[in-house]
Amino acid sequence: MEIEKTLFDNLQEFFGFDTFKGDQEAIITNILQKKDTFVIMPTGGGKSICYQLPALMSEGTAIVISPLIALMKNQVDQLRAFGGHDSIAHFLNSSLNKSEIAKVKQDVLNGATKLLYVAPESLSKPDNVEFLKQITVSFVAVDEAHCISEWGHDFRPEYRKIRQVINGIGDNIPIIALTATATPKVQSDIRKNLQMNDATLFKSSFNRGNLYYEVRPKRNVVKEIVRFIKNNAGKTGIIYCLSRKKVEEIAEVLNLNGIKALPYHAGLDAKTRADTQDKFLMEDVEVIVATIAFGMGIDKPDVRFVIHHDIPKSMEGYYQETGRAGRDGGEGVCVAFYSEKDIEKLTKFMKDKPVSEREIGTQILKEVIDYSESAVCRRKQILHYFGENFDETGCDSMCDNCRSQKTYFEADQSLLQILKFISEQGEKFDDHHVINVMMGQNNQPVSAYKHDEHPLFGTGKSLGVIYWKSVLRQAVLGNFFEKDIDHYGLLMLTPIGRRYIENPYTLKFLLNKPIDAADDDGHDDANQGTGVLDAELLKMLKELRKKIAKAKALPPFVIFQDPSLEEMCSHYPINLDELKQIHGVGSGKALKFGAQFVELIKNYVAENDIDRPQDLVIKSTANKSAIKVSIIQNIDRKIGLEDIAASKGMTYEAMLKEVESIVNSGTRLNIGYFVDEMIDQDRQDEVYDYFKCAEVDSIDGALHDLGDDEYTFEEIQLMRIKFMSELGN
Template sequence: MLKDAQEILKHYYGHEAFRDGQETIMQHLFSGASAIGIMPTGGGKSICYQIPSQLLNGVTLVISPLISLMKDQVDELKEAGIPATFLNSSLSQEEGAERFRAVRRGEYSLVYIAPERLESPSFMNMLRNLHVSLVAVDEAHCLSQWGHDFRPSYMRIPEFLAQIHPAPPVLALTATATPEVAADIRRLLDIPQERTVLTGFTRENLSFHVHKGIDRDKFIRDYVKENAKQSGIIYAATRKEVERLGAKLKKAGIAAGTYHGGMSSDERKEMQDAFVYDELTVMVATNAFGMGINKSNVRFVIHAQMPRNIESYYQEAGRAGRDGSPSECILLFHPQDTRIQQFLIDQSDLAEDRKKNEYDKLQDIVNFCHTEGCLERYILDYFGDPESDTCGKCSSCIDERSVVDITKEAQMVLSCIKRMDERFGKTIVAQVLVGSSNQKMKDFSFQRLSTYGLMKGAGQKEVMQLIDYLVASRYIALSGGQYPVLKLTEHALPVLKNEEKVMRKQTVQPKKITEDDPLFDMLRELRSQLADQNDVAPYMVFSDQTLREFCRFRPKTHTEFLKIKGVGETKLAAYGDSFISAIRTFTEQEKSSVQS
């Protein structure tokens, strides 16, 4: 069947060859054997069941956690010419019944369902009259209580599988499974270890960056403006922070939306649709804006606050660059983020052993934020990936910023905290250092301190950023409680004794992800027009990577157009003439401009 699978790959998806791991997985499935695929986001996991669904005799069921993701995938399959449908709570009773009948008639060989659907008696009755050829479990890490996104609804899957006769092969897919989680998935789905297909966690097109002790609001605003033509996601840990950041970006004239669990389902759907259809450039969201993101042209993901663990970070960051084009993943670290995540774990209703597991995972990502080694290497080590080389493109590997000696300024801050008996927070300490004349200074007689006004030449905000840097560099610690106070760590004493210097790199400046390309901009505009005419998301017409290929090769005929990666027969028929004509017009105008 692999030869037939190769033909489907070219005809519908426009690709000449399978990616790493895809062929191995399909060989298992075609022989009737179950398998687990651990592949990075954007690594082509969905093809591993979509192509077999067209070749196996029966219905392929895909258990997927989010309704929005199902709709996106079904719409994208229809654009490629593959019949697919979904069954979930977004459908009316009449719509659901009609789709049931269409599945029975054999109109669809690929059906997406939510895990909650397994509790429906009517659905289970329908299955008794169907031949299920394959069951795919997407986001399979949700099965494991040791995973970062355990979902109780997934626990019904093994029981559900036991009721299907004859037993179909099962394909478990995930992008974020540690060795422990992978073993849990295999045990629950009865998949032998030798049928684990691990392609590695490396995302060649992504670059990872961690920035500490900087003005986060300014960085985000400047970065988004610098990359105004690019689509991006900004994650924050709380609803309040999402609303605050969203309001600031809108005020700066940026087409930004907000998304969090406190919004109604209709509001969330409206925001997500606007983002997917490129009506919004940026989405500011909590992790509620989760696995249902199939948009391929997200060029950057910024974490304005540190997430709870490496798995969440890698999955959320991995929503950048699904089309394979260069993209950036940026984490803006502040020590206060750790306290926020600790509070969220404390307030959760997790069992004590799972809370301990979450605290351990939290420490892992704190260590990630402080490592001076390759960031990608740290992530790969965490997931047990045997790759050993440094990436050469993360903020640790390519940091060429000049270093400034700030020992004198650091001593001023550390000395001030000491003289204030380590009893006050960042704001008060900064006010003492700049020589504020507010009432609190008088109430506590702070103006009598030798450190009062030592940094009066600097602004209060600048001093607070310096304190943030010293906290992030572990010279200062934040105490617990609702109003954290600053305390010196064991690293502060050598600085105060002039035994050690404090060095600080220049503030990082936002840069463009990709250079401007007039032809790319023209084709992107054409893509938006065609998407609007066909009522689909722009990335479903062609990915950014395919548009870049058009710019590079400038196809003039259908034959040349079909050779471009990402162009299948269906899309050639639907969009080929429009793009070929646009490329021809641009090329002629370009020649005319050069001649004149």
């Protein structure tokens, strides 16, 4: 009773809470009784209080092992705010200089510090081990404990040395291990490695009832993401990408489309990353586009959506990243884009790894594929992965599969065939092998076991791969099989499976939905329009262009080129911001020539009662933007185009194309210095005068009229760029 009173008093005093959440009280009591404690609690469940409060209440200093500097700093700042003085909590890591390290150690030796956060690398340094031997350690908390296991999504070899170091610091030091994501296999690894087999286990449900899960085929992904965010204006979110390049590209696309976004990845310097996190917390930006490096050190309760541009490498990663949405219990929408091409890329990444790592990675990836392709309740699949059985009626339509129309099939005969096959053949095969047998795919493992001669070989071909994947996936989810992940994911019969062989009963399974293939690089070229042109509007726009051209004594193509007008006839931009989104327009041209065009389109839309497409052209040229900026800067410095091309690893022809694209979008470039070097003044004048009178801007037409023995294609192109820049922009 005394402990209980003290607990609540301290909870109120330090953290301002009146009640504990879930198992927090029992966990803290267990730690205060100096017992080893193993806590598995989902993101947002309140793990940190489980070790912070007993540390504040115990004699000595608690050592908290944490993998991320950002996470340590965040927690130390919070504790200092609660505790009233800076000495109450410190971190010891590579970000500190010598005098800062000395100050930390002095505070700890003086007994003023109740929590000392260390990275696993810092913990094992000999001078730190010697220092920690001098103090009273109340307990050791191992945060993100899944990092111990190669089967965890964020394996860190340094974590495997923690037990050895603790043994070197002192005897009988209690340990609390904490993680938000641990499959039964990872749990076993943590216990074994930290030598805490007698630890009390506290495992909360992994179900996050407020999160909505959805997987979409990866088509038009850039457009889908922009449309989603625009439909959720005012809400903050995170977009995860696998590569730094894609992070930069998507962040730029969002900004081009009026969405405040910043990139975040390990290639940025520490100050930029910290500033980005702060801007996100302070809501100066709406969206962070990040690699998985982002989010572990941030505690923002009101993230409303998490989008995976690329499917993650593991279910643990997916669960932890989606878990950053709706931590306050409010709305949290989790959308992942899936394509087989992404899986091929992830598989290629593993090719150079050692065999054991590759086998583990392949099995982990198979779970992600099964999850993405399955028609079963997403929540049921996630929870099953973490060893938790769940009745899908409890999902309450909080996933796309539970909301969509379902196709059921009689599965009892197929399931019985597979169960008997595995039983007879000695539980030596994974799901892929079984599918190959049923489909009649005679590869090396199938023929090696003479399964090409088995009565079942090829008997299921007419039903198709999707059918057999559906059967096997739901057989595992229904606990008829278990996957032995220590042995290549082999299918092992469970007591439920054995009973089914003896007493089969009618069973219906869901048929997986076919996943549509992604186009090209998983996103559309959003500048290509819809392919449906409004011929009447196009005629009116061309007449307006001709009128403006005549008034300004310019050729019509200098105002806007035909592809730009055609795109206007698909997307109907009715203000300058929308006009800027049209390919080949840009800010310069929109301001110079745009007003009359948007006025005409606006009136035309109103008069003809046209239902405009909501997803107006989405600019997706972000991957080239950095190159364009660099080209403009180099031209300002009067560097030759051939030299710029060489420095960018481009051909001269490709460089001219880039420069032309910049000019056509309305940016004025002074390339006179380069043209003067390449073409005599008289010849320049001749080409310039030709384009002044030309109806169209065709280079082939100019070569024909001026003589292709007089000029090269590149010279005419260069002069056309100069002409467009000086007269059009």
